[in-house]
Every structure is written in C-alpha cells, then in structure tokens.
Amino acid sequence: GAFCKQRSLTTSILVNDGGIKQAKLMESTPLLLPQDLREEVRRQPAESNEAVKEEVRHFLNDSLLIGDRRASFGGCMTDIDIHELEELFSQEEFERSDATYWKLLIHNRPYCLYIVSFFCARAGEWFTYVATISAIRHICPDSNTTVAGLVAIRTVPNIVFASIGGVLADTMDRRVAMIILDITGMLVVLLYIPVYHLKSLPMLYVVAFIQATVASIYDTVRRAIVPLLVPQEEYLQKATTMSGIVYSLMAAFGSSLGGIVASKYGVTSCFVVDSFTYVLSASLMWLVGGKWSVAKQTLTSRNPFQLIGAFMHLTKEGIKYLSTSSLALMVFLKSSGSITFGCADVLNVQLSHLEEDEAGDGERLGLLFAMTGLGILIGPLFAERFVTMKQPRSILRACVISLGLLSFSFAGMGVSSSFQSICFFTAIRGMGTSTMWINSSLLLQKFSRKDMLGRVLSVELALFMLCMSLSAFLAGTLEDKTGMSPEGVCIIMACVGFFIFIGWGYYFLLDNYSF
Numbered sequence: 001g002a003f004c005k006q007r008s009l010t011t012s013i014l015v016n017d018g019g020i021k022q023a024k025l026m027e028s029t030p031l032l033l034p035q036d037l038r039e040e041v042r043r044q045p046a047e048s049n050e051a052v053k054e055e056v057r058h059f060l061n062d063s064l065l066i067g068d069r070r071a072s073f074g075g076c077m078t079d080i081d082i083h084e085l086e087e088l089f090s091q092e093e094f095e096r097s098d099a100t101y102w103k104l105l106i107h108n109r110p111y112c113l114y115i116v117s118f119f120c121a122r123a124g125e126w127f128t129y130v131a132t133i134s135a136i137r138h139i140c141p142d143s144n145t146t147v148a149g150l151v152a153i154r155t156v157p158n159i160v161f162a163s164i165g166g167v168l169a170d171t172m173d174r175r176v177a178m179i180i181l182d183i184t185g186m187l188v189v190l191l192y193i194p195v196y197h198l199k200s201l202p203m204l205y206v207v208a209f210i211q212a213t214v215a216s217i218y219d220t221v222r223r224a225i226v227p228l229l230v231p232q233e234e235y236l237q238k239a240t241t242m243s244g245i246v247y248s249l250m251a252a253f254g255s256s257l258g259g260i261v262a263s264k265y266g267v268t269s270c271f272v273v274d275s276f277t278y279v280l281s282a283s284l285m286w287l288v289g290g291k292w293s294v295a296k297q298t299l300t301s302r303n304p305f306q307l308i309g310a311f312m313h314l315t316k317e318g319i320k321y322l323s324t325s326s327l328a329l330m331v332f333l334k335s336s337g338s339i340t341f342g343c344a345d346v347l348n349v350q351l352s353h354l355e356e357d358e359a360g361d362g363e364r365l366g367l368l369f370a371m372t373g374l375g376i377l378i379g380p381l382f383a384e385r386f387v388t389m390k391q392p393r394s395i396l397r398a399c400v401i402s403l404g405l406l407s408f409s410f411a412g413m414g415v416s417s418s419f420q421s422i423c424f425f426t427a428i429r430g431m432g433t434s435t436m437w438i439n440s441s442l443l444l445q446k447f448s449r450k451d452m453l454g455r456v457l458s459v460e461l462a463l464f465m466l467c468m469s470l471s472a473f474l475a476g477t478l479e480d481k482t483g484m485s486p487e488g489v490c491i492i493m494a495c496v497g498f499f500i501f502i503g504w505g506y507y508f509l510l511d512n513y514s515f
Helices: 035-043 050-062 082-088 101-107 109-139 145-160 162-171 174-189 192-198 201-229 233-265 267-288 304-323 328-341 344-351 355-386 392-415 419-447 453-481 486-510
Strands: 008-014 020-026 031-034 077-080
Touching: 101 109, 101 233, 109 145, 109 174, 109 192, 109 201, 109 233, 109 267, 109 344, 109 355, 145 162, 145 201, 145 344, 145 453, 162 174, 162 201, 162 304, 162 453, 174 201, 174 267, 192 201, 192 267, 201 233, 201 419, 201 453, 233 267, 233 355, 233 419, 304 328, 304 453, 328 392, 328 419, 328 453, 328 486, 344 355, 344 419, 344 453, 344 486, 355 392, 355 419, 392 419, 392 486, 419 453, 453 486
Parallel strands: none
Antiparallel strands: 008 020, 031 077
16 A cells, blocks of 8 residues: 555555556545554554554555445454554655655665665675686686576576575565575585685586575565565655666676676685675674564475475465466566576677687676676666656556667677677666666566565566576577677577567557556
8 A cells, every 4th residue: 555645645456457446535534444453553653663554554455445435354443543544654655756765765774774785695696606607717718608507507596496485485574584595695605615626617507506596585585575675656666776776786896896806816705705795684684673574374384295285385376366467477578588688698708708818808797797787777767767656557668668778789789899889788788677677576566465476576587587598598509509609699689689579569559458
C-alpha cells in the first residue's frame, strides 16, 4: 500500500490480475482494522515499527471492499482514525512527490546500511572477477574458450540454484540469510589463493562454481529485501536505481582498481581484498537489526527428505503463481537483453588484447569495465526523468528502448577502428544494460506479492543467466572454432539484439491493457 497525505489518504490496491484500483479514504472517515493490529498501531512508536507498518500495508492491499470506506478483513474488527495511521507512517512516507535520494538515505537507516553493504560486496566481487580472468589468461594464454567457460561456470549456478535463494527469501528472515551467505562467501573466496598457486584450471573452475552458487542464492535474497526496506513506491524507484548506481561505481572503480592491483601486485591480493569485503558486508547487515521476513511458511524440519519436499512444494507454488499472473512475460525482459550482452566479457578480453603490449591487457580490460560502469551510471539517471511508478507503461517503454541501445552499441563496436571508439560504444552498452535491468526489476517489485517476490526474482535470474551463458559460449565458439574476429561477433549480436528489440517493441505498441 502506498500512502499520500493530501486532502484524502490514497491507497493503491493490487488485484489478482495485476491491474490497479484506486480508492480514497477521507481523513474524517474511520477505517476498520483487526483489533490486534489496531492495538499494535497505537502501542508501538512509529520510528521502530517497520513490521507493523508492513502488516498495515498487507491489510490494505488485501482489503478490496473499500467502496463504503470500510475494509473487510475477517475476525474482530474495530475503528481506527486515519490520523493514527499518520502517526505510524512518517511524514516522508506521505510526501511521495518529494522523494529524493538524499531523503531516502538520511531517513531510512536500514536501507542506508544495506546500500553500503552492497557497495562493499560488489567491490570485492569485481576484484575477484578481474583477478580470475587474469589467472586464466596466465594458465591458458591462447584460449578464448577457457574465459567463456569461466563465464558459463559463473552463470550455471544461477540457473540451477537461484530457486533456493527464492525459497530462502520467502521462508526466513532475509537479513539473516544475507549475513550467513556473506560469511560463507568469505570462506569460499580464500580457496582461490592455493588453487591459483597450483595453476590448476579445473580446480579454479570448481572454486568459481562454488562462489557463484553462494552468490546466486545471495543475490535473490538481496533483491527481495529491498521492497521491505523501502516499501513506498516512489522511494522504491529511487532505491532500485541507487542499487544500479552502486553497481556502476563498482564496475567503474572496482574493476579498474582490480585490473591495476592484479597487474602490479598479483591476483592473490585481489582475493584477499574480496574476503575482507565479505566480512564488512555481513557486519553492516548485522547493524540493520530488526526482523525482515514475510514468511507464511518456514523450513524448520531437520529431515533432509522433508526439506526437499517442502522446497519442491514452495517452488511449484511460485511457478503456479507466475503462470496465472500477468507477470509471466515480464520475467523474460532481462533474459531478452542478456542474449545480446551476455558475450560482452568474452569479447572484452579480446578487444583489450594487443600483441605489441600484452603487459597492458589487464589495465585495458579494467578500462572497458570502467566504461561499462560509466554507462551503467548515466543510463538509469537519464531514464528516471521519463519513468514513474504511477505509469507502468513508462517503465516498460524504458526497457524496450534499452534493448534498442544494446543492439546499437554492438553494431558500433563491430565497426570500430580504434580502442577509444570501442570504449565509447561500451559505455552505450552499459546504459542499455542498466536501464533494462533496473526497470524490469521495478515492474516485478511493483506487481509481485511480497511473499512470492523471492521466487519470482529467482525465476527471472535463472532465465537471465541461462541466456547469458549461451551468449558467452556462442561468442567463444565463434572465435575459437571459426576464427571469427571479435568485431564479427559484435555484428552478429547486434542483429540478434535488433530482432529482440522489434519483438518487444511490437508487444509494447499492441498491449494497452496490462500496462
């Protein structure tokens, strides 16, 4: 439920078909709430009662009988004045039109700690990613397929294990799950150090697979906690965009610094830095405090067979929810984009390589990552001017345009004659990637039930990573087996992206009902 303090209190009520009905509750009109919930509203201080706020939102969202200005919930009902809800929800939550990034950070301490935690985690991950690519280039200097294999190995767990993250997000406290996964990630990344010194490519792949498995579970839980930390739609848009900005800053500075550190001090130092960032990320999430769970069911059994059965039941429940919802098609937005840009990392390795200056390959690779980060930073900030949560079609329009940018950027890289122009079109690709990622997430966050959001995001992530790994393998195979240049692969991906853009554009122009 979203609240707005004007002459009346407005709440957006989600209905089963994904549409929206608007209902207004006059300030002078009493609202019926369950007796126990009314007592909680009156008893708890506003600034420390996020759980009660969430209960009120769920109540208003589930209450469809608003025509007579009364809400039906079942059980014992009692009157509560609208002004009592104003005491529960802070002034910033009512003033949706004044939502700013600054207000979001200074008035929402849990989200502020979360975003710094995310910043630390992403910084370390970029260090490890650049270091792992450099390690593979040292072990197998003449093979592009080995790098493509790394990309695939890092993405396969997201296809296979992302659903575990979705179930965890919907059945346990999401903050606690993030802390546990951060500590696990810290222990896993330290395994890279002995493996690198052994110069073993298979063992390096095994560690990368384990780390990616933990990361895939973590990422679903991390994304699912944001609507709980920032329940108001206008601020949720800011929060989701800010997550993209943090990703871009880490892509820009983390990857560049990682490339420099790997070149100057060796790849081992990058793994040490990553292990420290995991600990810092877990510590910040511990400071968030509170309970952040929407679980209607919990996995409490210690019997492995019962746990597997419960997991399968919850997964089937999520798939059934998607199959009967208008969200079904929206989970394919990210994967549509990843078919095009999934090969980017494989191509970056080749595009940054110069025979006459092999020592500078790491720095040039870091520069390409930095240009990607620059595009990721600019794209969502520019698109935000034309996107509003009040008009879902504007969100979908931004996604469609971003798919067009992806096709254009690969076409540009395919015809580029200098490293500078490759950097320029890499930034364009980053703009399209981030705009599509953020706005497709907003659509799912807006229309998904909170107790289903984790599973919805896990399905989306699995499809995204599947298409990304296929794209990476296609690029590596074309280069190694057919001898095609990276520029030729870019042209092929540009054509694929163009047809995807036409398909989604056609859907956007025809579909005036769902959005």
